[in-house]
Amino acid sequence: MFARIVKMTFQPDKIDLFLENFHKNKMKIRNFEGCVSLELFRDKNDPSIFFTYSWWKTENDLEKYRNSDLFKTVWSDTKVLFSDKPEAWSIDKIESLH
Template sequence: MFVRIVKMSFHLDKIPDFLENFETVKDKIRNAEGNRFLELYQDKNDKCIFFTYSYWETEEDLERYRQSELFNTVWTFTKQLFNAKPEAWSVDKVVTLN
């Protein structure tokens, strides 16, 4: 399992559009094959910056999602709202403390 972190920055007036769309697709993303966890964060200091944080079973699962019609629809809509190029990282969890 690995973690995918995506940083997105939106035009301020487009944030409601992003949040409304995320609300309609979040369960579909979470239920994509291999997805085990999904959260959305908003930066405390810059309200235009958001992060998605998701767990994937395998890189193939993430790639299958990225090639899906769902991803294509979500990304086509979302990228129109950006005010900066998104960034993404795939990372392995090293330590978890609860």
């Protein structure tokens, strides 16, 4: 299992459109085969910066999602709202302090 973090910076006047689209699709993404969880975070100092943090069972599961009609639709509706290029990282957990 691994996490995928995506940083997105939006045009300030497009944030509500992003949030509406995210809330409309979040359960579809969460229920996509191989997705363990999906969270949305907002930067404390810059309200136009958001991060998605998702856990996937395998890299193949993430690739299936990235090649799905769901992703293509969500991403095409999202990317037109950006004010800066998105950044993404795939990371493995080393240690958890719960």
